Amino acid sequence: MKITVLGSGGWGTALAMLLAENGHAVTLWSYLAEESRTLRETGENPLLPGVKLPQTLEYTNDLACAAGKDAVVFATPSFAVRSTAEAVKPYLDKTMTLVSVSKGIEKGTSLRMTQIIRQVIGDLCPVVALSGPSHAEEVARGVPTAVVSACEDQKAAEFVQDLFLNGRFRVYSSADTVGVELGAALKNVMALCAGACTGMGCGDNTKAMLMTRGLAETARLGAALGGRRATFAGLAGMGDLIVTCTSMNSRNYRAGILIGQGVPVDEAVRRIGAVVEGYYAVDSARELARQTGVEMPITQAAYEVLYQGRDPHTVLDELMRREKKHETEIGWN
Numbered sequence: 001m002k003i004t005v006l007g008s009g010g011w012g013t014a015l016a017m018l019l020a021e022n023g024h025a026v027t028l029w030s031y032l033a034e035e036s037r038t039l040r041e042t043g044e045n046p047l048l049p050g051v052k053l054p055q056t057l058e059y060t061n062d063l064a065c066a067a068g069k070d071a072v073v074f075a076t077p078s079f080a081v082r083s084t085a086e087a088v089k090p091y092l093d094k095t096m097t098l099v100s101v102s103k104g105i106e107k108g109t110s111l112r113m114t115q116i117i118r119q120v121i122g123d124l125c126p127v128v129a130l131s132g133p134s135h136a137e138e139v140a141r142g143v144p145t146a147v148v149s150a151c152e153d154q155k156a157a158e159f160v161q162d163l164f165l166n167g168r169f170r171v172y173s174s175a176d177t178v179g180v181e182l183g184a185a186l187k188n189v190m191a192l193c194a195g196a197c198t199g200m201g202c203g204d205n206t207k208a209m210l211m212t213r214g215l216a217e218t219a220r221l222g223a224a225l226g227g228r229r230a231t232f233a234g235l236a237g238m239g240d241l242i243v244t245c246t247s248m249n250s251r252n253y254r255a256g257i258l259i260g261q262g263v264p265v266d267e268a269v270r271r272i273g274a275v276v277e278g279y280y281a282v283d284s285a286r287e288l289a290r291q292t293g294v295e296m297p298i299t300q301a302a303y304e305v306l307y308q309g310r311d312p313h314t315v316l317d318e319l320m321r322r323e324k325k326h327e328t329e330i331g332w333n
Contacts, residue, residue: 001025001070001163006084007102008035008059009274010047010136012075015101015164017140019073020054022166027058027065031076036061047274051140067091071099071163073130074117077275078104078185081113085120098127099160103184104277105284110291112181126156129177130164131184132235133243135250139169146170148236150180172235179231182222186285186299187241188252188278190214193302194245195256196312210298211245217296221285224292252278265306282306297322 001024005016008030016028030036039045040059043052058065066072066088076084081102092098098121100113111119114127121127132147139145149164149171151157161171174180190211197206218241219232231237244250255276258268269276282302289296301319304310 002068003027003071003073003163004029004066004069005073005075006063006066006088007031007075007077007080008039008045009075009077010045010140011101011134012073013039013045013048013053014136014140015073015075016057017051017054018164018166018169020056022163024163025058026056027060027069029063029065030059030061031080033061048137048140063088064091069096071097071160073099073101074113075101078102078106078113078277079275079280082106082116082120085117089121092121092124094125096125097156097159098125099130099163100127100181101130103131103181103188105182105185105281105288107280107284110284110287112178112185114177114181126151126153126159128153128156128160129180129184130160130171131180131240133239135243135247137249142168144168144170146172146235146239148172148174148180148234150174150177150236152177174231174234174236176228176231178225179222179227179229180236182225182227183218183232183237183240185277185281186214186218186221187237187244188276189282189285189299189302190218190241190278191244191250191252192256192259192276192278192282192306193298195250195253195258196260196305197256197316198253199257199260199262200313200316201260202316207245211241214298215241217294217298221289221292221294221296224294225288251276255279259305260312265309278302279306 004027006029020026036059102113128151149157149160157173161173165171255268286303301315
């Protein structure tokens with residue numbers, strides 16, 4: 001198959017490597033000509049130090065590279081998905097399958113990544129979400145990993161499953177694009193919170209509480225928007241949440257640690273040196289909660305710390321002192 005990967009960050013590069021190793025003809029597109037030249041001349045991505053890129057990879061910063069391909073993978077930061085889709089649209093056609101591996105919710109519209117792409121291109125071709133617990137650093141090194149390929153169109157989901165599947169990268173298929181994409185976006189919010197708890201000196205009990213209750217409110221929102229609750233117990237929900245809330249590979253977790261230690265939010269995000277997706281997703285998640293009437297206390301607390309400058313110690317104390325509740329919607333009746 002002929003495939004273009006749009007976005008040469010760590011994740012886009014790791015997936016381009018995987019696809020090339022699967023025998024596909026892969027072109028990796030960079031937004032800047034300088035980035036493309038660095039990859040070509042050094043055979044490495046600075047974001048994946050020590051990992052050699054396959055010699056079969058091709059590099060360019062010309063979006064015409066998407067023309068005539070069997071699949072086009074969107075691997076840009078979430079804030080760039082719309083502009084990239086608009087720019088690449090003239091090169092797309094109905095024979096292609098588009099794959100979104102970006103994780104987030106668009107600020108201002110509260111749209112998921114596949115919704116943005118669909119809004120731009122219409123019904124031209126299928127759009128599939130690929131997500132799960134998958135640090136780029138580990139995928140690039142061949143660490144065994146499993147993810148989910150999600151689309152309402154079963155044929156398209158299974159086509160993408162076959163593109164990526166190999167002995168170190170297992171891909172499951174799903175019809176629940178809503179659940180898969182919301183799990184991907186909101187786990188970044190929870191990872192910021194988990195990091196903040198670590199930065200404040202809290203222990204494993206606190207992190208376990210945060211992750212479990214964070215997953216509960218994510219699942220509530222997902223169900224209200226048409227997702228399946230079972231999805232949030234799977235790879236794109238619980239799986240991605242675990243890896244993002246517990247690993248120093250996670251930019252969101254590392255940023256949260258700095259915030260918990262008292263570093264101002266803007267400075268913490270700057271120090272990470274790459275996109276902290278949870279910072280952008282929390283605003284949109286809060287808006288979706290407002291629109292659907294879903295209670296999301298952790299998301300609200302994260303918003304207050306990130307956007308209103310509240311002290312994370314105070315916010316955590318308020319969360320702990322909320323009125324008593326039953327753990328699930330089902331009580332003794």
